[in-house]
Amino acid sequence: MSDNWNIGKEKKKGLEKETEYAVLVGVIKEGQTEEQVAEYLDELEFLANTAGAETLQVFTQKLKRPDSKTFIGSGKLQEIKEYIEDKDVSLVIFDDDLTGKQMNIIEEELKVKIVDRSSLILDIFAGRAQSAQAKTQVELAQMQYLLPRLRGLWTHLERQRGGIGMRGPGEMEIETDRRIVRDKIAKLKDRLEKIDRQNQTQRKNRGDLIRVALVGYTNVGKSTLMNILSKSEVFAENKLFATLDTTVRKVVFGTMPFLLSDTVGFIRKLPTHLIESFKSTLDEVRESDILVHVVDMAHTEYEDHIATVNRTLKDLKVEEKPTLMVFNKLDLYREKNYDELLLDEEREDIENGIKTHLENNYGNTTLLVSAHTKENIDQLRDVLGEMILSEYNVRYPYIAKQW
Ligand SMILES: Nc1nc2c(ncn2[C@@H]2O[C@H](COP(=O)(O)OP(=O)(O)OP(=O)(O)O)[C@@H](O)[C@H]2O)c(=O)[nH]1
Ligand SMILES: [Mg+2]
Known part of the structure; x- marks a missing residue:
């Protein structure tokens, strides 16, 4: 399918x-x-x-x-x-x-x-899905997208055949077709449940580590930050939805370990079926203790993006989790907005202003960083480290004593 x-x-290897x-x-x-x-x-x-x-x-x-x-x-x-x-x-x-x-x-x-x-986004997801879970989730969403559209598709075929009336053999074919699609949906749901159960067991085995999830609009730099923070190699690319599967890494700041996960990016008008079928991937977000909401501050519509992400987080019922707002691509923001005559002090003034504005608007701890130039990445480590430590203090005080 x-x-x-x-x-x-x-894209096949070596082929354009x-x-x-x-x-x-x-x-x-x-x-x-x-x-x-x-x-x-x-x-x-x-x-x-x-x-x-x-x-x-x-x-x-x-x-x-x-x-x-x-x-x-x-x-x-x-x-x-x-x-x-x-x-x-x-x-x-x-x-x-x-x-x-x-x-x-x-x-x-x-x-x-x-x-x-929707079909365009589904198409991209289909091309990107790697794991059995992602593939099953995409196929489920495709079937759900297709189901209410079958009638239209059949009418179309009938007309090509010379036009049979609304009722007649065509109608029966729609019904059989619907049944096939419904059966397929049920099978895919079963398969997902099985994968879910395996994943749950895996997650339970991870023990008492604080979990941090990178969330945000697509293409904002989540995977790039994941790579920097965990020094790992996660697929990052200037394309939408580079990441479909959740990647989880154990990261150690100083001597304090925690789990960092990179998740699928959100987008405006993400097909509802897609959100639904990706719910289990998003369990990683639901079960995390801290969210790092990454924003592409160089994008003109970044406030719209934040609203979209916040809406999705609300749908997932995770909007109350401690959240660090990371405004990424500071380098690109400067490139787009400043001219070369701008003095360092003036730049600092402007950026402090932006930061205050963002903190007033979004109410969380806010950082401006660049994953490319690594500017303020140390600060990100410090602030995130403190948030993690205080979560350990609340949840596992006996463990937290050692840091
Ligand atoms: N200029 C600039 N580009 C960046 C920065 N961080 C990431 N990028 C670029 O932005 C693009 C998207 O980065 P990713 O890390 O794949 O973004 P993502 O949020 O994981 O995207 P999805 O997985 O598609 O949701 C890549 O081309 C990165 O090189 C930054 O600080 N500055
Ligand atoms: Mg990614």
Whole structure:
């Protein structure tokens, strides 16, 4: 199943990934600004890129309510059709989720593959999943995405066959198909439960160590910080969702050991099924004692990112855990915002101001760091070390005495 979802051909060793060309479509809804939607579409482009597609053009439309058949207005659809006519465009990607019906109507009109935000994210996840757990979780999410869309897909096939009415053999096929998908979902859930039980036993065996989880939006530098803090090699890359499997490392600060875990990044509008099926991966977050919330401070939408992450943490019921806010990519922030004439003192003033502003807004201990230049990483170790020690003092005072 998961293979059929891949957009660009998967990278094989030594082979270049085959590029597909895409057109992006976003709507500006009531209460949204054009700039906001432009940022969202930038992110969609990054997602498309991660999946192996290059964006040729972006279309937007102001819309109060999406059309139940074509999602966007028919005029806009025609505009897109004309644009792609003489170009090598093989997919049109919508920033919002489409129903099966909309997908088919649009596909019939444009005659290219139609992808929505959820299926794009699922596609990336499918290409990235390594462990049995991640693979099963992704497949489960794909099936759950597919289930409510089967009818639309079948109607589409019928029409191709010459159009049978709404009832008739097609209907029966939908039912059988639904049953197959439901059976598959049940099997995948069973398999996940088994993996879950094994993981739980493993987690129990880890003993009385304080657990710290790195959380945050995708591509903010969690794995890079994990590597620095634990001196390990965790896959870090300038692509979205480089990390799908939770990595746990035992780290020692001075003589004090603790467990540090790196987890899957969050994103705006993460498909609900995906969150649900990744719940067990996120158990690592749920069972941790301290959260390190990593933020890419060089990203213009970082406050939006923080809100998304906080919402997800709330969903997981972990928002009360002691949290250290780490604003990463300070080097990139400076590169983007300061000119070379800025004096060191002025820079310091600005950064102290930012820090105060962030502390007032987010209420937690706040650090500005750069994983690349290692600036303030010692400070990060100190502050995190103190937080861990105080957790040991609360939970295992008899052990904490030795540090
Ligand atoms: N300029 C700059 N780039 C950084 C810094 N930290 C990380 N990066 C880059 O940001 C990109 C993403 O880093 P990762 O560590 O893979 O991010 P992540 O949060 O683990 O991402 P996901 O696993 O996809 O959620 C990589 O290209 C890193 O090299 C930093 O301090 N400064
Ligand atoms: Mg990562």
